[in-house]
Amino acid sequence: MLTKSELHIYRNTPEACESKDFTVTVSGEKIFTEQLFSVHFARFACNSEVEVKISIGEKIEKCTVFPDKALKEYRVNENSVEFTVTAQPRHLYIKINEMENLILFIDKIRTVKPQLSDGNVVNVMDFVADNADRSNLTAEIAAAIKYTAEHPDKEILYFPDGVYISDTIEVFSIENLTLYLDEGCMIKCLMDTDAYMPAGIYIKNSKNIKIAGNGVYNHTGKEFFELCDYHKYADLQISPILVVDSEHVVLEDFIVKNGRMWNISCHNNNDLRIENCKVLTPPESCPEWTDGININASRDVVVEDCFVYCNDDCFASGHYFETVANKDMCNVLFKNYLGWNPRANSIRIGWDTRFNLKNYVFKDCDFIASNDQALIVHPLNGDAEYDSIILDDCRFLNCENYTNLVVVTGNLPELILKNLTFDKLMPSQFENIGCLTIENVIIEGRKVCSLEDMAATVKNVGEIIIK
Numbered sequence: 154m155l156t157k158s159e160l161h162i163y164r165n166t167p168e169a170c171e172s173k174d175f176t177v178t179v180s181g182e183k184i185f186t187e188q189l190f191s192v193h194f195a196r197f198a199c200n201s202e203v204e205v206k207i208s209i210g211e212k213i214e215k216c217t218v219f220p221d222k223a224l225k226e227y228r229v230n231e232n233s234v235e236f237t238v239t240a241q242p243r244h245l246y247i248k249i250n251e252m253e254n255l256i257l258f259i260d261k262i263r264t265v266k267p268q269l270s271d272g273n274v275v276n277v278m279d280f281v282a283d284n285a286d287r288s289n290l291t292a293e294i295a296a297a298i299k300y301t302a303e304h305p306d307k308e309i310l311y312f313p314d315g316v317y318i319s320d321t322i323e324v325f326s327i328e329n330l331t332l333y334l335d336e337g338c339m340i341k342c343l344m345d346t347d348a349y350m351p352a353g354i355y356i357k358n359s360k361n362i363k364i365a366g367n368g369v370y371n372h373t374g375k376e377f378f379e380l381c382d383y384h385k386y387a388d389l390q391i392s393p394i395l396v397v398d399s400e401h402v403v404l405e406d407f408i409v410k411n412g413r414m415w416n417i418s419c420h421n422n423n424d425l426r427i428e429n430c431k432v433l434t435p436p437e438s439c440p441e442w443t444d445g446i447n448i449n450a451s452r453d454v455v456v457e458d459c460f461v462y463c464n465d466d467c468f469a470s471g472h473y474f475e476t477v478a479n480k481d482m483c484n485v486l487f488k489n490y491l492g493w494n495p496r497a498n499s500i501r502i503g504w505d506t507r508f509n510l511k512n513y514v515f516k517d518c519d520f521i522a523s524n525d526q527a528l529i530v531h532p533l534n535g536d537a538e539y540d541s542i543i544l545d546d547c548r549f550l551n552c553e554n555y556t557n558l559v560v561v562t563g564n565l566p567e568l569i570l571k572n573l574t575f576d577k578l579m580p581s582q583f584e585n586i587g588c589l590t591i592e593n594v595i596i597e598g599r600k601v602c603s604l605e606d607m608a609a610t611v612k613n614v615g616e617i618i619i620k
Contacts, residue, residue, distance in 0.1 A: 211250065263406075269311055333366045336367040405429060409431070420477040445492060466494070503533060517546045523554060568589050581607045
């Protein structure tokens with residue numbers, strides 16, 4: 154039996170519906186498995202190797218665990234699958250028979266986190282009479298943010314477990330503030346179809362801001378669009394998390410679920426870090442336009458250890474709306490990212506901008522194929538220019554669902570595809586590229602030695618290196 158320092162089981166999220174299809178145990182301890190519409194998920198944190206067992210009520214005929222790069226001792230029994238997880242954080246997509254999908258979120262235990270007794274912490278409950286009666290707490294939360302921001306010795310606004318219903322939570326023109334969502338906390342977006350709500354949590358013109366903790370932001374997308382016309386409200390600014398005109402921003406550990414639009418939407422920022430965040434917005438939440446992470450007009454961006462399940466592009470950049478995005482994009486790094494969507498693209502860059510897009514790197518990322526492309530790079534408008542785009546050590550599952558693997562038609566000086574694995578051959582298209590490098594790319598278990606091996610069409614490509 155593991156100690157509490159080795160295994161941490163999170164408190165249940167309020168209003169969570171327990172899955173009847175899956176039973177998950179970790180080193181003998183049962184983990185609560187939640188069902189959100191057609192997807193099921195369980196989460197825990199650990200600091201050592203753990204034994205995971207997933208049991209179902211029928212015989213297992215086929216099973217996929219993806220990615221398997223941190224697994225060992227993988228075995229399938231009559232009605233269970235077992236494996237050892239050797240690294241954290243790690244997020245896993247699991248498909249058994251024809252059942253609905255299961256996601257495991259395996260976090261690393263954070264040994265340092267705020268406590269309500271800390272001198273720099275403000276308890277939001279000091280401003281809230283009751284977080285159990287499901288009343289609108291917008292004004293109370295705004296007052297708590299104002300108080301914390303106005304007291305230099307107070308830096309953290311702490312949301313203990315419970316439900317907090319609110320209209321847009323505004324963090325405007327504030328410096329040095331952390332919103333800490335403790336496990337068991339759920340901030341739930343107000344169900345008001347008569348109000349225009351720019352976002353769930355809206356950070357604007359601010360500096361040194363952090364949203365952290367293992368709580369949940371529920372944007373109530375499914376419930377909202379059952380009451381109103383989706384196209385009346387479709388707007389990038391009704392994102393669950395919206396960050397604009399800010400610098401030194403960290404988003405860490407929390408879950409966004411049931412979004413109404415682009416889930417994590419960031420524009421005109423400097424020094425943005427998104428770490429170990431999870432997005433769960435199935436198709437039932439919103440019919441389209443729910444990109445997992447959409448970042449534009451920002452500089453020095455790191456996205457690491459994140460997971461998205463959404464109903465549009467897993468990651469998109471270059472979707473410029475110049476009311477909130479009006480400068481170049483530069484220096485973007487994605488690491489250990491798992492993206493899954495049933496429609497649109499895994500990675501989409503370009504689409505509609507007249508600003509430069511510079512230096513994108515995707516390292517150790519995994520994608521479950523959708524119905525468009527693994528990577529699409531669009532032409533830019535006017536005199537805007539690309540720099541390099543690099544995909545290194547990335548894996549793509551269910552590629553038969555793609556229309557194409559790679560489509561590049563923008564004026565791209567350098568494209569590097571290195572150490573990539575695709576489980577199915579689909580066509581690719583390379584146009585207007587200065588230098589194309591294809592190194593150790595594996596398709597259907599075979600190394601690519603020629604463009605024909607990628608079923609690729611080529612036009613206006615300067616140098617082609619295959620190795």
